[in-house]
Amino acid sequence: MVRRQKLYEGKAKILFKGPNPDTLIQYFKDDATAFNAEKTAVIEGKGILNNILSEHFMKGLSSIGIPNHFIKRLNMREQLVKSCEIIPLEVVVRNLAAGSMSKRLGLSEGTVLSRPIVEFYYKKDNLNDPLVTEEHIIGFNWATQAELEEIIAIALRVNDFLSGMMHSVNIKLVDFKIEIGRYFEDEFGKLIIADEISPDSCRLWDKLSGKKLDKDIFRQDLGNLIDGYKEVARRFSVLPNNSVSGLKEVTK
Numbered sequence: 001m002v003r004r005q006k007l008y009e010g011k012a013k014i015l016f017k018g019p020n021p022d023t024l025i026q027y028f029k030d031d032a033t034a035f036n037a038e039k040t041a042v043i044e045g046k047g048i049l050n051n052i053l054s055e056h057f058m059k060g061l062s063s064i065g066i067p068n069h070f071i072k073r074l075n076m077r078e079q080l081v082k083s084c085e086i087i088p089l090e091v092v093v094r095n096l097a098a099g100s101m102s103k104r105l106g107l108s109e110g111t112v113l114s115r116p117i118v119e120f121y122y123k124k125d126n127l128n129d130p131l132v133t134e135e136h137i138i139g140f141n142w143a144t145q146a147e148l149e150e151i152i153a154i155a156l157r158v159n160d161f162l163s164g165m166m167h168s169v170n171i172k173l174v175d176f177k178i179e180i181g182r183y184f185e186d187e188f189g190k191l192i193i194a195d196e197i198s199p200d201s202c203r204l205w206d207k208l209s210g211k212k213l214d215k216d217i218f219r220q221d222l223g224n225l226i227d228g229y230k231e232v233a234r235r236f237s238v239l240p241n242n243s244v245s246g247l248k249e250v251t252k
């Protein structure tokens with residue numbers, strides 16, 4: 001076990017100081033929260049599965065030139081990532097109506113949208129991450145007009161790529177959330193995807209049965225969350241060999 005200096009603890013992850021000033025170590029916890037932490041649980045093995053799945057999706061994005069913070073996985077719960085200045089937005093892309101969109105607009109869950117819809121939520125827990133418009137983003141200087149255009153382009157590219165990845169394993173990508181940060185190389189900043197891409201941050205439905213394989217299992221009390229996440233990992237051939245419950249921890 002290596003001693004780490006904690007910089008920030010969120011609901012599902014902890015960020016530690018990395019070996020260089022421009023890196024961080026991202027630790028995936030087993031904590032699950034929903035509805036802004038009104039509902040909480042510790043689900044053994046969730047952090048391990050999210051670490052491995054986020055690695056898999058980020059590497060996929062890198063392979064087609066979509067910049068992201070992932071550098072390498074260090075062990076079963078930690079990955080080395082690039083340190084960036086997070087833009088305080090949750091960028092959501094939706095292909096089918098579900099979750100808060102269904103509720104807000106009275107659409108039945110699973111309604112196919114005529115085109116992918118990009119939404120922005122202001123990252124502020126004490127306000128419950130409110131939905132905001134492009135006007136707010138520019139008006140409050142959370143991002144510039146040029147950054148906003150690039151964020152939308154990145155979000156739609158991620159949607160196309162991830163939808164295809166999911167399709168190849170018979171999963172429907174209903175929606176997902178990404179976070180984007182400014183990464184500075186020399187004095188030039190560029191936008192990169194940060195945080196995680198995992199069944200915590202996506203809605204994933206089995207194509208044939210419609211079964212939910214994502215955090216809605218926990219949000220809606222639909223059964224065993226780990227079984228859903230393991231199924232996603234199994235389909236992408238990244239499920240660790242160690243039997244789960246004991247998805248064993250291996251620390252390098």
Ligand code: TMP
Nearest residue numbers: 098099100101175176177200201202203
């Ligand atoms: P929503 O329907 O609850 O707005 O969620 C849209 C997508 O964003 C869904 O895939 C789950 C994900 N999400 C997060 O990753 N973090 C959050 O805090 C919320 C509310 C949603």
